[in-house]
Amino acid sequence: MGAPLDGSTPVDYIALTRDRYDALGYPPYQWVALPEPPPWTPLSRPLTESTVALIGSGGAYREGQTAFHWKDDTGVRRIPSADPATDIRVTHFAYDLEPAREDPNIVFPVDRLRELVDEGVLGGLASTALGCMGGIYSVRRATEELAPAIVAEVTAMDVDLALLVPV
Amino acid sequence: MGLVARALEAAGMPTLCLTSAYSITASVNPPRAAFSDLPLGHTVGRPHEPEFQRDLLRRAFRAAEAMDEPGTIAPTGVAWDVNGSWKRRATPTGVETEAAESESGARSDTRNERVDIPQYQYESDRLAAESDT
Numbered sequence: 001m002g003a004p005l006d007g008s009t010p011v012d013y014i015a016l017t018r019d020r021y022d023a024l025g026y027p028p029y030q031w032v033a034l035p036e037p038p039p040w041t042p043l044s045r046p047l048t049e050s051t052v053a054l055i056g057s058g059g060a061y062r063e064g065q066t067a068f069h070w071k072d073d074t075g076v077r078r079i080p081s082a083d084p085a086t087d088i089r090v091t092h093f094a095y096d097l098e099p100a101r102e103d104p105n106i107v108f109p110v111d112r113l114r115e116l117v118d119e120g121v122l123g124g125l126a127s128t129a130l131g132c133m134g135g136i137y138s139v140r141r142a143t144e145e146l147a148p149a150i151v152a153e154v155t156a157m158d159v160d161l162a163l164l165v166p167v
Numbered sequence: 168m169g170l171v172a173r174a175l176e177a178a179g180m181p182t183l184c185l186t187s188a189y190s191i192t193a194s195v196n197p198p199r200a201a202f203s204d205l206p207l208g209h210t211v212g213r214p215h216e217p218e219f220q221r222d223l224l225r226r227a228f229r230a231a232e233a234m235d236e237p238g239t240i241a242p243t244g245v246a247w248d249v250n251g252s253w254k255r256r257a258t259p260t261g262v263e264t265e266a267a268e269s270e271s272g273a274r275s276d277t278r279n280e281r282v283d284i285p286q287y288q289y290e291s292d293r294l295a296a297e298s299d300t
Contacts, residue, residue: 008204008246008251010188010189010190010202010204011188011189011254011257012189012190013188013190013191013207013257013259014190014191014194015190016257016258016259017259020258020259020275020276024276031191031194031195032169032170032194032195033194033195033196034169034173034194034195034196035196036196037196037237037238038172038173038176038196038197038198038237038238039173039176039177039198039237040176040198040237041176041179041180041181041198042181043181043231043232044181046232047228047231047232055168055171057168057171058208058210061292063291063292063295064292064295064296065296066285066296067285067286067287067288067292067293067296068285068286069282069283069284069285069286070279070280070281070282070283070286071281071282071283072281089287089288089289089292090288091285091286091287091288093278093279093280093281093286094259094260094278094279095207095208095260095261096207096208096260096261096262096277097208097288099208099209099213099214100208100214101288102214102215103214103215105211105214105217105220106208106209106210106211106212106213106214106220107208107209107210107211109211109220109224111217112211112217112220112221112224113224115217115221116221116224116225116228119221121224121225121228122228134168137281139170142170142171143170143174146170146171147170147171147174148174150171150174150175151171151174151175151178151180154175154180155175155178155179155180159180160181161180161181161182161183161231162172162175162180162181162182162183163182163183163185164168164171164172164182164183164184164185164197165168165184165185165210165211166168166184166185166186166188166210167207167208167210
């Protein structure tokens with residue numbers, strides 16, 4: 001893996017984090033490794049006819065909602081996708097928030113997805129977008145709490161594709 | 168997000184993950200991913216550059232439509248700049264300034280402390296949320 005893409009080598013954040021943790025004397029961070037082939041559901045129709053649900057793990061919430069805390073918060077926030085990104089706030093312990101607070105679309109692209117619907121690239125955008133916070137250190141809680149909550153929300157929507165935007 | 172993507176797909180919902188962290192995505196191995204070569208915290212591009220962001224999304228969706236093998240990570244071809252000089256200053260949480268790089272080298276922990284009370288962007292958000300409940 002990690003073959004050069006487009007003539008440039010991606011930053012290896014797993015190696016970078018390992019080096020930092022070593023330098024700080026921390027035990028190594030346990031990354032999830034799932035080498036077995038992932039489950040697969042084919043697209044049912046062209047994207048021009050597909051309704052897309054946005055799910056972002058950059059810690060997006062809407063003004064008026066309870067913000068995420070920074071210690072394995074597995075909550076999910078329902079954010080109306082018709083609202084402008086200027087109503088969206090972001091909070092997260094593990095990335096530099098300044099650029100995303102300047103323009104939440106870089107981690108939660110609701111404005112851009114509405115524009116792609118207007119352009120005809122997508123058939124539609126689900127009326128509710130979901131904000132959550134990545135960086136759940138407990139794989140068990142991510143698997144048993146966060147993932148099922150998002151599955152329940154998204155499968156109850158009438159959508160054809162889930163767009164996942166991590167940070 | 169790879170865990171969530173796999174759970175959604177197992178429940179019959181097609182997914183597409185955007186990523187700018189190739190090795191992390193390769194490790195968790197989601198069904199469909201589109202890689203853009205951008206600093207962490209900028210998964211969809213630069214702030215206030217809507218056409219850059221739309222271009223990235225269009226490329227990612229086009230790539231997704233062409234995927235037929237589970238575990239594909241397709242490059243969108245979108246990059247931060249031509250020479251990738253930001254990568255020298257990349258940290259696990261973003262990109263540090265030249266000054267911070269010379270001061271702290273690889274020893275600092277750039278994450279925020281993991282506190283268990285809500286962390287609002289603005290004090291006014293906290294007041295708005297607490298008045299609603």
